[in-house]
Amino acid sequence: MPTISVDKAELFKELGREYTTEEFDELCFEFGIELDEDTSESKKPEDLAQPPQLKIEIPANRYDMLCFEGIAMNLRVFLEKQKLPKWTLSAPAGGELQTLTIKEETTRIRPLCSGVVLKGIEFTQARYDSFIALQDKLHQNLARQRTLVSIGTHDLDTVKGPFTYEALPPEQIEFIPLNQTKKMNGKQLMEFYEKDKHLGRYLHIIRDSPVYPVIYDSNRTVLSLPPIINGNHSKITLDTKNVLIEITALDKTKVEIVNHMLVAMFGSYAESIEPLKIISPHNNETREAPDLTPREMQAEVDYLNQVTGLDLPAQEICKLLERMGYTAKPSSSSEKLLDVSVPITRADVLHQADIMEDLAIAWGFNKLPRIYPNKTAAVAAPLPMNKLGDIVRFEAAASGWSEVMPLILCSHEENFEWLNRKDSGGVAIKLANPKTAEYQIVRTSLLPGLLKTISSNRHHSVPIKIFEVSDVGFIDLSQERKSRNERHFAAAIMGKTSGFEQVHGLLDRIMLMLKSAFITREDGLKNEGLEGYWIEEVDDPTFLAGHAASIKLNIAGKNHTIGVFGILHPSVLQKFELPYPVSTVEINLAPFL
Amino acid sequence: MPGTRGPVPVVSESKGDLAHDVLQLLDQKQPLHTSEDLPQVPQPEIKAALDRLASRSMVQYETSDREDVILTKEAQTIVEEGSHEFKVWDAVKKNGGLPVKELEKHVGKDSAKVGQGNAFRNKWIKKDGDNLVLVAQEVEDTARELLRKIGETKSLDDKKVLTDLKKRKLITLSKVISYTVSKGPKYAKEIPVEVTDLTAEMLANGSWESANFKPYNFNALGASQNAGALHPLNKVRQEFRNIFFNQGFVEMPTGHFVDSGFWNFDALFVPQQHPARDMQDTFFISDPPKADKPRADPDTEAQMDAMEEGARRLFATPEKRDIKPRDYEQYFQNVKDVHEKGAFGSIGYRYPWSEDECLKLVLRTHTTAVSTWVLHRLAEDPRPARYFSIDRVFRNETVDATHLAEFHQIEGVIADFGLTLGGLMKFLEDFFSKMGISNLRFKPAYNPYTEPSMEVFGYHIGLGKWVEIGNSGMFRPEMLEPMGLPKDLRVYGFGLSLERPTMIKYGVSNIRELLGHKVDLEFIRTQHAVRLDKN
Known part of the structure; x- marks a missing residue:
């Protein structure tokens, strides 16, 4: 949500009375904006340097409150101090509209342009600052960092229509950018602003395009190179009387929203609002802009x-x-x-x-009648998987193990290399844009989280016995979302001795509670009708050789391998910085549903 | 403060059995005054022995503390040899006069200096030229007498003199704790043999009847239990689930962390240029690359069928309900239209809508993605319904004390005909009162998929201010009508995070101390049971 800073005294003058911070906070609350801060009492140097400000948070879709003028106007209307103005267009004195012709080449980079002329505007420093700040806020929010829409404002008396909106190779565009003294072409300009903190982040929008968008007047003076920068020639100042606004865009709806906002916020400072004639036959966008009809x-x-x-x-x-x-x-x-x-x-x-x-x-x-109209009875039900998971959680806790909740995202190496596991590809869900290496994939096992938890709790006395019942994720191309979750149960024990029998015993206990009987491997393999679980020694590099077993389950006439338990290989302990032996068990709960 | 673990403190036998001595002494004399009868024994040892006996009711004792006046070494010398002035007088007398210069030789340097002055003042001696001569033939050494008395009684009533003597470094004050001990109801000359615990053997041989049980220290904690524990956050989650179950909510199938842009955003009428769909806010998936268009999901369908069977059975009527099968193609098209051109009474966002953007895979940013799926399912047979979920969601946030890349969202959805905004407020009042929060206020807010949207504020008594405790609203027609839900079926949605109320309720200021691998196991083991209504 954008936060707008407004002069407190000026705003209260507009609202026709003084408010205490609490009173104004209440007004904002009722209207649906939020008073973030009143700097009256602030001792910060930047706050002391200017008159007291109210910092107001505006809902992201209220583009009409992104500046002082809009906040004051909307609150005045809400408080019934005024009615919302009706904005109307006037014809210029000579009857001839300013025209802007859009060349077809612009479709290659930024096809749309709109604009308006504000005649006889009277700027003060505060209005001027607000005008600039509003453009910035619109660029940040609605215009998505200038990608969708960008605004250029010009002193109309320094240029001469008709205007053209063109798209040309960067080398052919030459002008002195705003507040610079040296003439440069489009290519040089990209290099010049490469390191610029403010403008550098917008260069990517057009940099690699063969043609750059550019607006010229009839003397081939460059007005602007949207969406990067205006020309210095037509720059507006406090003395500017007539303002030409041009707005280029990718989005037809947003270009007119921006036009409307600029007119509605600053039109009242001008003697008249004059339309701009847009000539754009190739895409049927020829029209007079803006249309101010409600x-x-x-x-x-x-x-x-x-x-x-x-x-x-x-x-x-x-x-x-x-x-x-x-x-x-x-x-x-x-x-x-x-x-x-x-x-x-x-x-x-x-x-x-x-x-x-x-x-x-x-x-x-808060004055609406609070009466609950819903008289319908309803029948509750838990998700079967959550109910099953809870059974396992309670039994594990009752067996003396503590529940932990590590994160689901982890690094690739914690999930694979550190456990001596290989990523054969197509298994783990990978993130495209993580901010840190801690979050690279969705875990495919609960073990990394358990081992990291023990590692950060090394200062506690051993044995440490922990468990988790939660989801892991896998790529599954048969699904609409190309992936699926799987509910796992896992436990780990770190102690002076391996704790192998402990995880084995916990497994037996959970199986007993889930009504699965222990059977021998021979019986399980021999008789498909015999339901229960058995364990088989397995060679798994996560575990110490000869001290790992895979867990097999026969349920509802089907055999499953549901997990593995064992003593962790010393190299795994080293990676997770675990000073004592650790044994783990992990099973998939899905077959028990 | 709880007592310390372990048995009643007992004097170790090696130090001689003081308790035994006390019992012997009591046999001869009662009451005992430890300061007189056991003057050499350090006070803590006396206390331990008396406690041991008192816990067995063998003795009773009272504690008194007083300040003793103690003579310094100098004062003790005075008591033994006489005061400085007396020594001077005595030397002068013995020698029948004495040259001033020689006094030091007879009485020492210290006494010569102090004693001379005092003896003059007392008019015991006087100076005659360079000689000291006697004035008084007989003197009384009052200073020595005073100190001697103090030495005997260890006290001095005259405060002025006390201060004076202290200043002259002749006395010091010392705090003394002493005990007056008398026989208790179970007094005996010897401590009887004690057993520490009742054993099976004692039950078998009957010795328990005559056994003397060592008393239990009721000031200490009991034995530590090697208990397992449930995670505090999951305990709070369970409370919330119970609140939902008590209100007839069905739990939603949230078993997929990955969702498509379609379910997570587009179907919720979140425009494709919305900031929430920025790389800065949402985790996108690089592998697998892309979702399918929405289609039937028989597995999840079966879970929902199983859960809703109860309601179907209970509310069954003779007439057959009209089931209108879902048309996923149509739904997809409707969503596209309502964004791009407007539909269902909405002018839409009017932007070029991209199927590619819609089928991007993301880690779900909210479980409302699942609510959307469930509501689309409801369009087959539109009827009053209540759904909830509590599960993990993901945001590409910079991690700090209040933000993690993952947290749990609590989500509730109520669909019915004729719902009003005030009704949602009333429902939420009831919902939050179950966690002990009453007195709610609602602030108009913006959310792309609800209109109206309300932020829920509750008055937090502990913090003494209004805090935001959740979000709520009525789902937009642009979200519901493309699903095929009738216009007059309105749907409340409300949500909050599981972590935030837990942190507020239990005073946790850093979310990393609550969720993730850095949580302290001691914290997990010692958090009390969660009763949201009880504080």
Whole structure:
């Protein structure tokens, strides 16, 4: 969620009264934003350097509150101090619109462009700063770090239309970037900003493309190289009176949302808002931008009332919706419907469910009637695997072993090399983007977690006896998700002696509780009808030679190898930094379901 | 503070049997005053012997402590030889006058210095030229007498004199603990032979009847149990499961850590450009590479059937229910449409939707992915239903005291006709009251798959402030209607992490002390049983 810092005194001036921190926190709570911090009392040097700020967290879909102007306006509307303004376009004095022609080559890199002209704007330092900060917030959030949308703003009086949006090889684009003195071409610019902390992270968006997007005026002056940087020539200053905004994008919806936000937040500082004529025949995007007409929607009165649990007449609903920026009236077509105009600021409103939520906010979430309408009886049931797992957990604990919960993600070597196991491929689920080497795969065995737990508890006296019942994961191409979990039970003991009989005894105990009888290997192999478990010596490099056994199970007429137990090989102990002998047992619980 | 383990402390035999001596002495004299009768024995040894006897009711004793006035070495010399001034007077008298210079030779340096002045002041002697001559023929050495008395009584009532003597380093004060001992109800001259425990042999030969049992130390802990233990987090999990079971919830099949973008995001109406789908927030899977499009999953289906059999049996009616088989193709298309073009009364997000992005595999970021699957299943036969799950979820977070890459999500889902937002608040009030949290507040919030969305705040008495304890909302029509659920079937969803309430409740400030391999086994073994309603 974005956090916006606003001047406390200025905001309270806009709201027409002083608030204590608690009162303002309460207002935010009711409106659905969050007061993160009031710096009035802060002693930090950066806070003392400026007037007290309110740091406000804004829901990620409220692009209309990413700057001081938007927060003040929406709160004023909510507090019924004003109605939401209606933004309208005016024709320029001479009647001729500024035009921007989009060349077809731009489809190769960044096909869309929109824009608007703000005439007769009056900047102050605070407004100017807010204007820049809003662009930055939009770039970070809605525009996904400028990949989807990017904004360029220009002093219209320094350039001359008509404008063109083109895509050219980087070497052919030459200009002085914003706040620089040296002219450079597109290629040089990439090198120049390579190490730049702020801009360096956007270069990848176009760097490897054969053509770079660029906006020119009629004198071939470069306005900007989206989404990286503007030209220095057309830079806006505090004295700028007429602003040309150009917005390039990959996404048709978002380019207009951004346009709307800039107009709604800063249009009121301008004498007029003038459209830009976009000429883009190759993709049918020729139009005048922006379209400031509110979006007309309908909402069902019954739906609004039912879900909120209210019983309000249509008129009253309309009045409440006004506090959230809507213009609503009972529909002329049906008394069961409302005609709702959604202002350009409310890009987050997609469905009448959004209108319903706003009605609930205007009414007050915490004033809604709290009555539980659900009278339906229900029958509970546990997941069979969890029920089985719990049986094993309780029996292991009752046998004197302590339950541990290590992590499911682990490194590749803990799961394989350290246990002397080979990754034959196609077994372990691998992560594409872990932040650390600790998390490379989903474990295929519970042993690494148990051994790491013992290792971090070496300071305790031995014997240490621990167990875990939890899932491991495997690649399984037969599944929709190409993988599956398997519920395992595992235990480990570290002591002065190996503890081999201890894990064996625990296995016997669990098997007894799961109603599986011990049978000899001969009997098990001879008689397929004989149910029970037996153990067979096995050669497994995880364990000391001659001290490992695989666990076989005959259940429901089928033979399974469900696990293995044994004394860990000294090389395994060394890897996990275990000073004493350790024996382990691990079985798959699935066959017992 | 609990007592220490082990038997009652007993004086070791090698030091001579003091307890025995006490019994002998008591036979002759009662009460005993240890300071007089056993002046040489160190106090701790006396205490141990008396405790041993008292625990057997053989003696009773009272403790008194007082401050003794003790003479210093210098004072003792005065008591033996007389005060400095007396020594000076005596020397002058014996020699019938004495030159000042020679006094030191007769009485020593210390006495000459201090004694001369005092003897002048007492008008015992005077100076006559260079000679000291006698004034008083007979003197009384009061200083010596005072110290002698103090030496005998070890006390001095006059506080002023006491302070003066202390300053002159003639006395020191010492705290003395002494005991007044008398015979107890079971007094005897000898300690009877004792047995430490009742044995099978004693039962067999009847000796238990006459046996003298060594008393048990009721101030100590009992024997340590080599007990196994369940993990505290799983104990809290069990409490939550019980709350859900008591409310008729069916547990959801969460047995797959890996899910597709479709189930984890797209079907939940999370747009493909949402920050949650960033590499920074979600673990993507490199192997296996890609999920299939959603399709039937008979194994998981069978688990659900088994769990819901009870409800089906109980609520069975003569008329046959209409089952509308799921159409996975249609569902997939509906999800695509509602994102890309809008559908089901929504204008949608209107962006080019990518099937490739949708079929990417991820480690599930929430178990709501499973709720989605279960709700799609419900569309076959839309009816009131309640589901829950508590299982592991994964976030590609930078690990710190409150964040791990894995944690447990508690998730509840209620589907019914005619649900209201206030009803969800009421339900949550009831739900959280079972963990001792009453007085809930709800804050409007944003969540891509619920509308309205509410953050749940509870007043934490211990912390004295409102804390966020969970998230909740009603699933968006854009999530439910593509599944084929009817428009008037509304669905509550609510969730919280298992770790957070556990940490708040048990004062754990670092999540790594609760989950993962670094947890201390002693912590696991000593955490008390979890009773959420009892604190």
